[in-house]
Amino acid sequence: MTKLVQVAVAILMQPNGEYLLASRPNGKGWAGWWEFPGGKIESGETAEHALIREAQEELGITPTHIQPWIKRRYDYPATHDAEAKTVLLHFFFVHAWQGKLQAREGQQFAWQHPRKLNVSPVLPANAPIMQALSLPPVYAISNVQEMGEHAFLQALKKQLDHGLQLLQIRESQLDDAALAKLSEEVLQLCAPYDCRCLLNGSSEKALQLGYHGVHFNSERLGTLTQKPNHLLVGASCHNRAELEQAQSLKLDFALLSPVLPTKSHLETSGMGWEKFGETLSGMEIPVYALGGMQAEHLSLALATGARGIAMQRACWI
Known part of the structure; x- marks a missing residue:
């Protein structure tokens, strides 16, 4: 034995x-x-x-x-x-x-x-740990729809100055022209800081617009059969089965949500930290906690096994 x-x-x-x-x-x-x-x-x-x-x-x-x-x-x-x-x-x-x-x-x-x-x-x-460490502990998600483009870009510049290294652009309300314009401004702003930017959408659109990666929602994840090439790839998950799907596809990371009550999911109180940690147990893929996250939740997220926290609103205040 x-x-x-x-x-x-x-x-x-x-x-x-x-x-x-x-x-x-x-x-x-x-x-x-x-x-x-x-x-x-x-x-x-x-x-x-x-x-x-x-x-x-x-x-x-x-x-x-x-x-x-x-x-x-x-x-x-x-x-x-x-x-x-x-x-x-x-x-x-x-x-x-x-x-x-x-x-x-x-x-x-x-x-x-x-x-x-x-x-x-x-x-x-040690290899999976090094893969996780290649990702920063904070993953920011855009909030142009609520803030407006000018205010968001100002807030983004401030966070880049404070060390932001990973950003998701999630603005499904924008048409193709508006998304292309925003993407060009965001990518130019982030380039000097070596901040990697992912588009929430299709891998084809992410490549077309020049993003470093793509982020799939859980619906797109469910239809995915292989990881797109030449992109950093993340996915949104809400349960263990979806995390296992992301891991089986060898995606670079995943989000698990909602952990705490959040404005985006008023119908749920969140799974809480105990269930979050249980859901992560034994997973090899790096996972970020999402849902009601504030900067002060980072140490708790790490202690439960997460790579870090993802925030849509709190990081732009």
Whole structure:
């Protein structure tokens, strides 16, 4: 019977969004492969305590600002230098620490930009996490219909100045000419900030207008048979089955909503955080929480396993 090993894993984050990878030292299984630093949770030890102990032993630092994130299970096959095992990885964001990084086990360190990985090979269990980290924690959704175009573009410029990196244009009320005009202004505004823009609609229209990606509503998702090429692809989901459909198509991410009461869904009170977390459990696809989100909900969304939050109104205030 394959043994289960519980592991605490640290995602050390720099203010600029870079995260730390470390090479596995000689003498250990998978030596030379890159991973997030961490180690085995000992009997009677909490994951948080194991994270701090391992950081002190391996890296010479003491984490001071820890944010629990997701758990991932992975089955490692036997290799010439390691036996088969199943790991349950407890991932934590580490935003601050005391001390200076030290390679106490002879490992190498590399700070990585989420969208520009330049080390290899990477341990297989870490690959889905890196995919999730390539997405920012906040996904903004346009609100031209309520705000008006001028006010929206002003608010967008303000958010870009504050670091916005992912935007969905969702304006079904616009005809083709008006959408093309808005799209041109938005894409020009976002380009210097490297903010990726997705169109809520068809992949054909997204490509035609020059968007970086496309976002499908749940109805379009239900008819999709393969992921469009050359686009970042997201989808709106409202239950586990729709999330599994998005994952089976290998979409880049999904939204799950509504979590809390929202003006867009006055007929429902929302699923709440407990059900949201249960619905996400075990999913590999990065998921954003949507519905009644405010900036202060980000830490709670991360703790339930989400990649972050999506907001349509609160981000433009």
